Amino acid sequence: MNQKAEGPLSPINVIVLTVLVDMTGFGIIIPLIPFYAQRLGSSPFGIGVLLASFSVMQLIFSPLLGRVSDSRGRRPVLLFSILTSVGSFLLFTFAESFLMLLLSRLIAGLATEGAVAQAYVADITTEEERSKGIGMVGAATGVGFILGPVMGGLLSPYGLRAAGYAAVLLGVLNLVFVMFFLPEPERLRSAEEPRGLAESVSEVLDAVRAPLTGQVLTIFFVITLSFAAIPVIVPLLAIDFYGFTEVEMSYVFIFIGVVQVLLQGFAMSRLVSKLGEEKLIVFGPLLMLCGVLLMPLLRSLVFFGFSIVLVSVGVGLTNTSVPSFISLMSPPDKQGGVLGVTQSVGSVARIPGPLIGGVATELGGIGLPFYVSAFLLLIPFLLGCRVFRACTLRGLLEPPSSRRRFPGGVDRPFH
Numbered sequence: 001m002n003q004k005a006e007g008p009l010s011p012i013n014v015i016v017l018t019v020l021v022d023m024t025g026f027g028i029i030i031p032l033i034p035f036y037a038q039r040l041g042s043s044p045f046g047i048g049v050l051l052a053s054f055s056v057m058q059l060i061f062s063p064l065l066g067r068v069s070d071s072r073g074r075r076p077v078l079l080f081s082i083l084t085s086v087g088s089f090l091l092f093t094f095a096e097s098f099l100m101l102l103l104s105r106l107i108a109g110l111a112t113e114g115a116v117a118q119a120y121v122a123d124i125t126t127e128e129e130r131s132k133g134i135g136m137v138g139a140a141t142g143v144g145f146i147l148g149p150v151m152g153g154l155l156s157p158y159g160l161r162a163a164g165y166a167a168v169l170l171g172v173l174n175l176v177f178v179m180f181f182l183p184e185p186e187r188l189r190s191a192e193e194p195r196g197l198a199e200s201v202s203e204v205l206d207a208v209r210a211p212l213t214g215q216v217l218t219i220f221f222v223i224t225l226s227f228a229a230i231p232v233i234v235p236l237l238a239i240d241f242y243g244f245t246e247v248e249m250s251y252v253f254i255f256i257g258v259v260q261v262l263l264q265g266f267a268m269s270r271l272v273s274k275l276g277e278e279k280l281i282v283f284g285p286l287l288m289l290c291g292v293l294l295m296p297l298l299r300s301l302v303f304f305g306f307s308i309v310l311v312s313v314g315v316g317l318t319n320t321s322v323p324s325f326i327s328l329m330s331p332p333d334k335q336g337g338v339l340g341v342t343q344s345v346g347s348v349a350r351i352p353g354p355l356i357g358g359v360a361t362e363l364g365g366i367g368l369p370f371y372v373s374a375f376l377l378l379i380p381f382l383l384g385c386r387v388f389r390a391c392t393l394r395g396l397l398e399p400p401s402s403r404r405r406f407p408g409g410v411d412r413p414f415h
Contacts, residue, residue: 006091011124011180011182011185011317012121012125014177014182015120015121016136016137017177018045018177019117019140019141019144020140020144020183021144021174022082022144022170022171022174023140023141023144023363024144024147024148024151024170025089025166025168025171025175025189026085026108026144026145026167027144027146027149027151028090028148028151028167029089029163030148030150030169032152032156032163033050033051033105034161036092036095036097040096040098040101041098043050046098049102050101050102052351053102053105053106053109054106054109054347055347055348055350056109056351057098057105057108057109057110058109058112058343058344058347059348061109061110061112062341062343062344063340064340065080065110065340066112066115066116066338066339067076067340069116070119073181073184074123074184075178076120076186077112077116077118078113078178079178081110081113082111082171082175082178083175084108084221085111086168086171086172086175087107088104088105088108088111089104089164089167089171090094090315091107092164092167093164093165094164098290106179108305112340114137114343115339115340115342116340118137118323118327119327120135120341121133121134121219121337122134122339124185127328129269130327131269131277131321131324132268132272134323135265135269135320136264136265138264138265138316138319138320139263139266141260142261142265143261145253145257146254147292149253149254150254151163161288164405169224173257187279189341207348210403212390215383215386215387216325216387217315217326217341217342218383219281219285219318219379219380219383220318220342220346220349221346221348221349222349222350222376222377222380223284223288223314223315223319223377224345224346224350224353225347225352225353225356226288226292226373227288227311227315227353228235228352228357229354229356229373230311231253232354232358232369233357233366233370233373234252234295234308234360237295237366237370240298241304241366242301251276255305255308256308256312257314259309260315261315263312263313263316264316264318264319271317272321277321278388280317280318280320281318281322281388282312282381283314283317284315284317284384285377285381287310287311288311288315288318288377289374289377290310290314291307291308291309291311291312291314292307292311292370292373292374293374294306294370295308295311296370296371318380322342322344323339326338338413356369356371357373360372
């Protein structure tokens with residue numbers, strides 16, 4: 001079932017490059033949305049609606065399209081997702097009203113490259129290689145989030161449409177690249193027909209209710225919720241404590257991206273081989289908790305940078321180990337649907353995260369949102385300890401090199 005093609009155009013390299021190009025286009029657009037919305041007369045609430053609409057659509061359609069990829073193939077869904085992204089970039093570029101801009105974000109939310117790319121990696125890797133492959137996808141995402149805003153900034157003197165044209169061009173090139181160079185992976189396809197919208201939402205709820213999967217998804221939800229507040233609360237703290245301007249803050253977020261790339265691209269496979277996903281699910285929330293707690297307590301640029309590293313490494317460990325762990329718990333013909341559920345859970349968490357950070361700052365000052373985040377991060381840390389203990393008691397923890405999946409998914413014995 002695993003494809004072992006070597007060389008620069010091996011399937012794993014092609015899917016990683018596909019994600020990199022896609023996320024670069026995404027990164028070009030995202031920082032410009034508030035400016036575009038203001039130019040069209042939108043209020044701050046309207047900007048919030050624009051940002052939240054994408055996550056709402058991801059919540060609905062990620063499991064659905066993941067399930068379609070299980071039954072109809074990864075490659076067709078990837079092509080559909082990239083084409084959908086191109087359409088959303090075109091609407092963004094030529095938007096003349098708030099409604100048109102909102103429509104572009106709703107259409108962008110239909111695309112689900114991330115979940116399908118992770119499922120593709122699960123198809124072409126062994127269980128021992130899976131975290132490394134998913135880490136490479138995460139590294140490509142991080143690089144895209146670095147390159148995208150840089151490209152958008154360089155193009156901004158030429159107007160917002162110039163950035164839109166660049167995103168469209170990248171999307172078209174990506175579409176052609178996938179058509180010619182990405183093969184459909186050899187795998188066991190699901191015999192079930194794709195489910196409808198109601199069933200896909202029900203699938204999310206079923207996964208959350210499952211004993212082991214539900215705890216792991218809760219960990220992922222709280223981590224994503226806390227990290228979603230970072231773009232709001234960290235700049236406010238940096239401005240208040242250190243007098244940072246937009247330029248210094250851009251360096252901070254580039255630094256976060258670099259840490260993510262180094263972690264997920266180079267260190268993740270070694271960490272998984274030595275510790276296993278189960279331990280990393282514990283360490284990720286703990287590191288992030290320490291980072292957000294130290295940031296407002298120690299007024300020092302050195303400790304500020306150290307706290308940023310802790311937060312970045314913590315979220316990177318979780319964002320790689322959770323999908324890998326859930327993939328190992330799932331049968332081969334359900335990878336797309338299950339990983340789509342995981343992405344939907346993350347999408348839900350990204351909706352209230354920035355709002356909670358902003359409201360907490362208004363109510364209690366710059367330190368309160370960090371203390372709230374630290375308190376919330378106790379939940380995934382404690383749940384991670386429970387997952388680790390449950391795996392130990394059930395005999396699921398073996399060295400990664402000898403670990404094997406339960407028939408029908410590891411989580412089945414827990415139901």
